[in-house]
Amino acid sequence: MATAVFFHAHPDDESLSTAGTMALLAEAGHRVVLVVATRGEEGEVVPGVLADGEALGDRRTTELHTAADLLGTARVEFLGYRDSGMADSPTNNNPDCFWQADVDRAADRLGAILSNEQPDLLVVYDRNGGYGHPDHIQVHRVGTRWAAAAGVGTVRWVTLNRDAIRETIESAIASGAADGLAGIGEDLEERRRRAEEGSFGSAAADITHAVAVGPFLDRKRAAIATHASQIPADSFFLSIPAEQFARAFGTEWFIDPESPRRPGAPFRTDLLAH
Ligand SMILES: [Zn+2]
Structure with a gap:
């Protein structure tokens, strides 16, 4: 049994990008730990979802726990920073936001949370955070820094193909x-x-791993749906027919930064294998 740590930026990122892989690993008997850097306080809220006076960060925390349960996650933790908001928005300058965090200090915080774990695998985003969101870029930097210091053997970057x-x-x-x-x-x-x-995302040629998550697509979609404050029921993710959902989300893509794929070689499929 291995311990796999998934490090994400906001509640819903785990469901949108790695839900299938998390469910697959949990189902195989591995310990799946989820650490989320922020509570997504700056997310754009779906109108009518929040009760009067309800804070978005609180709602998103509840949504995250529900999603994590669906995916078989053994443990959920928050790193304790504030959502930085989209690139170039004024919230990027909030001293409490993740984008402003000192990378070494944040890596120490991650290490403290994981001090009782012996992770065999750490999953972070690619260098550009998938699509350039400051908190996603920071997850890459902080996770990578901690993994190097802690000697985590296997680091994978989730990406979009x-x-x-x-x-x-x-x-x-x-x-x-x-x-x-x-x-x-x-x-x-x-x-x-x-x-x-x-x-x-990344060009296919730069991607090393393709994890087929077909058997877990129902759970992935249900996990996405728990994030109702962010993802309305009539959104693309929740309203496209199952067949198209499977085509768009049935494979999760990762990069092994240490070992590129030779041109023409097949994608690897086992995230834990060296
Ligand atoms: Zn995010």
Whole structure:
């Protein structure tokens, strides 16, 4: 049995990006630990979800615990920083926000939380935090710093496969499958544009691991749905047909920073293997 630590920036990131892998590892008997840097206080809230006076960070904490339970997570911890908000927003300057944190000090905090664990695997984001969010970039920096200091043998960077995303979007647009989903057309165009300019995720050639999470897709979607303050029921994630959801989210992509994949070699599938 291994211990796998997933380090995320905000409640919902775990469900959107690594839910299938977390569920798969938990189901295989491994200990899955989730550490989240912030409570997502700066998230854009779905109208009508919060009760009068309810703080978004509190709601998102509850949502995270519900999602983590669904995924078989053994332990959930918060690193205790404040959400920095989107890139270039004034909240990036809040002295309590994660973006302003000293990397060494934050890495020490992570180490203190994990002092009773013996992690075999640490999962963080890629260098650009997947899509450039300051808290995601900071997760990469802090997690990487701690792993090096603590001697964690296996570090993997979760990423988006921008080539696969571009293909999925192009086929959805071409087949008309994107029609009828409110507001999705523009969103897909934006994603396609960003995939083309390379400003999010990674090229397939730079990705080492493809983890197929098909058997856990129902749980992944249910985990995404628990984040109702962020992800409305009529969103792309929750409203596309199961078949398209499987195509878009049935594989989770990772990079082994120590060992690139040779051109033409198949993707590796076992995150824990060296
Ligand atoms: Zn996030």
